[in-house]
Amino acid sequence: MAPRPNLSDIARALGVSSATVSNALSGKGRVSAQLSRQIAEKARELGYVPSLAGRALSTGRSHVLGLVLADIGHPLFPQFAQAIEQAATKAGYGVLIGDSRGDVKTQTAAIDQLIERGADGIILVPRHGTRIAEINCPVAVIDTPSTPGNTVSADHWQGGRLIGAHLRDLGHTRLAVIGLHQDSNVQADRIGGIRTGFGPEGSVRTLWIDALEAAAGPGCELGLAELVRHGYTAFAAVSDIHALRAVSELQRSGLSVPVHVTVTGFDDLHWARSISPALTTVRMDMEKIARLAVADLLLQIEPDRSAPPVDEATRPQAVPMELVVRNSSASPNENLFPSQDNNNNPDPDTLPSREGTNNA
Amino acid sequence: MAPRPNLSDIARALGVSSATVSNALSGKGRVSAQLSRQIAEKARELGYVPSLAGRALSTGRSHVLGLVLADIGHPLFPQFAQAIEQAATKAGYGVLIGDSRGDVKTQTAAIDQLIERGADGIILVPRHGTRIAEINCPVAVIDTPSTPGNTVSADHWQGGRLIGAHLRDLGHTRLAVIGLHQDSNVQADRIGGIRTGFGPEGSVRTLWIDALEAAAGPGCELGLAELVRHGYTAFAAVSDIHALRAVSELQRSGLSVPVHVTVTGFDDLHWARSISPALTTVRMDMEKIARLAVADLLLQIEPDRSAPPVDEATRPQAVPMELVVRNSSASPNENLFPSQDNNNNPDPDTLPSREGTNNA
DNA sequence: CTAGTCTGATTAAACGCTTAATCAGATTTG
């Protein structure tokens, strides 16, 4: 394969200096319109592609962003990666991935690695309870609004409120919230929101899977049927994963969702619409979050970027979540929506509100 | 923030030439052990980190690999990304992601983009039916062994055989395979394997979701209950996603899995163990695939890499898949394994074979 | 007509690293 042509190749071919070529292509210096056109044409003809390495060395900017996730294995990661990649590409940046495998030390190592690789900035989705290390490079943190140092994120609290209000409006009065562990800002916000949205009249208790599993082993029963016997009619999980687990356990106990008991999730994972019953959940606006995170980073990296895509004043740190009502939630003790009305409506998501029809 | 020290900073501090420092740190030229130690120490003291940009410009290698996936949104992506990232990191390479959003043109664009960004090689997980574009840079293709140009991949055919044999051993004689569309090499291999493993005695038919949806709209019923009435006792989906859909549809029809009918999936997606019934499926060895893919790439990039991690002769193009028997499969017309034995055994995956107990 | 301004280009240095070529001095060899 022929070595890629460089600036001087173009320059030589046209009998000009390479600086002129550089100026012409970047539109920076003073080059006559005529010559500029010739250069552009020659560049295309030779199949010129600028060397990012050369440019990086010269400018000190690599035009690469690092993406560090607490756990790449997280089922939400694809959405994240896709959204970030898209936003970054649009801004002319590449995305380098780093994986912290859930470990705090590894996370720092991953960040350092990305910096060494020349990342101009880092987008960090930290592990629960992780303090953001002091990094001497632009960082955008996507965690939850209540985390100090958070740059932008979904409004988990408001998402929780959505769920809580939805359940209250359906007529539930006793609610059990299912969380994984206590030291997660995201989960704390979600649960706080759920309680708030559910209102002071309702009775709410929280189950921590971690604690239960510590006692009874991983994958153990959560004792949900027992709670149902005690009058709990609704289970709000802080993640679709746990909601799925709850649904399975309840169904094994002979309880029907949503006829006997309501279950809701969080995140609208890929399969949430496919399971039976389709999961009522709450979704974040990944695209917007990614766009804002990247925009914030770019603002830090190149403060003189012509038109700041987002006005700093109006920029919301917390991106609202959206309630997605499906078939796993219904009013208690009513035989509405048995499982067969599932999946037949063309796109249930476009009608996010179903409470009215329930209470009518 | 202080500008990062470079080679000459170290050199100046020690009164030697920067070339010596370079040699000492890379262990290449001739440097006395004593000076070498001094340099290493000084480097640590100053917090020296080599500039990848400078090195890249000088050597022509960026030490970055590009990872292009047909669709980043695919639920298997996290596993891929994690495995590749790990293998690459171990070899001293970074991973730049590209997303082709399922589109062939976008895929080519994404590859070009990565090359321009200086990727030394590309790991490509192509979209079904995509012909691998002629790329003038090292590529490792992860698709399926029957694809020409495939570098390494799971042995989808063999995985299919495992499923087919499993179902036959359970005693099923009428099997419906559920695929998405015909022009996917991976699916074709999996289905071929299933048929082979199921044996010539059994009767097999294939359902194409794409075709059904083209007629009846997306998300439509697949008519599985009808097939059950015609004597089909087992459904083998080419992906856990479709298996999940099948399970839901069957359950809505009042059929119990696995009591009335058996369903199997493919890929062992994250949630496959959590749903009810836990899905019998087949899993690929991502780590090994990633390792082999990266190793192959490195061999292309730097042919003189000291000890080739994998012997070319013994290197298997097709990495065996592993059958994971869970609770969605059972012998037909036997009331074995009703749904409550789910999830109570600590780790059912460690006992991949359950046929014996069934037939006893 | 000369000094000043503008335009369109060139020169040259710099970014941080690698590496082939060179070199001085010490050591070995015939």
Added chain:
DNA sequence: CAAATCTGATTAAGCGTTTAATCAGACTAG
């Protein structure tokens, strides 16, 4: 003891780009 070899370092060029400084010529202004 002179010649060849070996050792441990230096010099200098080069990778491809950007950019400040410079410069020649054409034009404007006083």
